[in-house]
């Protein structure tokens with residue numbers, strides 16, 4: 577249901593990756609790991625067209641896009657099918673938790689404010705923040721802010737949620753509550769691509785772990801297999817450092 581084919585991205589002369597192939601089926605959860613600077617964030621951002629890929633094909637559900645010829649309508653359609661959770665939450669500082677979650681439903685889905693707010697309240701309940709509806713981001717803990725960030729992604733009703741190191745900006749005491757919410761989504765079979773260094777989360781939740789190095793997918797396997805029997809020497813070296 578999601579397919580990346582020959583995806584390529586370069587910044588100026590620097591080719592970040594030039595032929596990424598990746599497939600996910602509906603409900604699948606994959607964790608992407610790899611050294612810093614390898615192109616993990618750029619890959620997620622290209623799937624969402626936060627960065628425009630230079631070549632390749634992207635398929636999300638029934639939408640297939642040749643990235644070099646993508647029309648504005650296709651880009652918008654692709655964005656609706658792929659929600660993004662940022663490392664730094666990227667909430668609107670001047671909007672409440674409720675408004676942050678409702679915003680996309682009003683602007684993108686064209687729901688009435690009343691309907692969007694009603695749905696946002698339900699999401700606040702699901703993320704355990706019903707009592708914080710009227711709180712502004714600055715008055716929330718990092719963990720609460722990131723749960724709002726995830727709530728906003730849930731509101732988009734996307735085919736896939738892309739998480740870019742969602743816990744790495746958090747103080748350690750907030751990490752578990754955010755991972756817990758992600759586990760809850762995983763249990764509901766939300767399709768997700770998660771870039772993270774939380775290897776226990778990968779073990780518990782991922783159907784597949786993808787190891788990237790220098791813009792290439794080196795190997796991919798279920799966590800139990802990849803962590804205990806990495807085949808490639810680069811994977812072995814990386815895992816030795818991180819496990």
Ligand code: ADP
Pocket residue numbers: 587592610611612613614615616617618619
């Ligand atoms: P990772 O997430 O694996 O740490 P990134 O995708 O952030 O890696 O970065 C991959 C490479 O692309 C790095 O060399 C980084 O400096 C470069 N890069 C990322 N974003 C930009 C950008 N907007 N402009 C120029 N270079 C970028």
Ligand code: MG
Pocket residue numbers: 616617618740741
């Ligand atoms: Mg990154």
